Amino acid sequence: EVQLVQSGAEVKKPGESLKISCKGSGYSFTSYWIGWVRQMPGKGLEWMGIIYPGDSDTRYSPSFQGQVTISADKSISTAYLQWSSLKASDTAMYYCARRRSNDAFDIWGQGTMVTVSS
């Protein structure tokens, strides 16, 4: 079965760092782009950025450039989204999703809820 499994919910304080993960299985992880999407509570989907695990080519939405870092470890079929200093406004659900070749995002992770509160 093709799937993306994300790491569990996190509760952090402002200023802390965090790295969440998205592990792919059932397909060639290095052959598909993986994107990250933010959904703030009660709000819509926001595009954050994308990585190609085969060569770690990474592209960011201008809104998220410099705010987060997207990376991947192809040896363990895992993509990451990380923050160096969290803010309360980072509280959201974060989804990873696989991009089918030159096409839409067909496989989604279950989401990781990040709560940032003092």
Added chain:
Amino acid sequence: DIQMTQSPSSLSASVGDRVTITCRASQGISNSLAWYQQKPGKAPKLLLYAASRLESGVPSRFSGSGSGTDYTLTISSLQPEDFATYYCQQYYSTPMYTFGQGTKLEIK
């Protein structure tokens, strides 16, 4: 950046109704458009891609059309399980694969 304007933002309808949701791009996107369904507490699910191609396993009551900047999602006969939020997304402009703001489909 390409902006995606989705309408309406919310819609009330009854089981059996035909509903249409519209998505307009700020510039042409050459049918590089997907539609997703999201239910509360769940990840989005791909319904259609390339504007009109039905994803495997998605019921045929869902259809998509459009070209250039204007696209529509139609549900021909609403079923109880279709009440959800729907999003369009353009994947024409790398790396900004922007979403529409969503349409919440509610039971009348």
